[in-house]
Amino acid sequence: MKILLAVDGSEHSARVARHVVKMAQGCPAYEILLLNVQAPIDAPEVLGHMPAREVEAMQETRGGDAMGSARSILDAAGVTYVPEVALGPVPETISRRAAEAKADAIVIGTQGASALRSALMGSVTTEVLRLAGCPVTVVK
DSSP states (O other), X not given: OEEEEEOOSSHHHHHHHHHHHHHHHTOSSOEEEEEEEEOOOOOHHHHTTSOXXXXXXXXXXXXXXXXXXXXXXXXXXXXXXXXXXXXXXXXXXXXXXXXXXXXXXXXXXXXXXXXXXXXXXXXXXXXXXXXXXXXXXXXX
16 A cells, blocks of 8 residues: 655644554555645745755755654664655645555545634635545544
8 A cells, every 4th residue: 555644743643653653554555655745935025045956955945844753753663764855835736646656545634623614715625625636534
């Protein structure tokens, strides 16, 4: 089973990683793609003062940092994974990477946003549910 584990560095991501550990321990043949997606930076004050490659490197560093707690949890449990930082619109990139990797499932967290907040602001989790071509497990 190939699992795309999407994390953002929050405590919710740690819960998602712990859930994936339980899934992996129950499945002898698993592959985990640990993914953090950094949204594009479009702030003129950043883009006007930094070369594009520096902005991208900064985002990759932030993405690596955001995977820290999930990596620690997976490492402590002896669960193998492939880490990846991707740049792009978050829900679309998660869904696209799952398709490209031929993932059997996406596991993602939610911050428990209210229905009103989700309706007004949108939600990465809601969009991934809508866009994904494979099953999505949402860990509360």
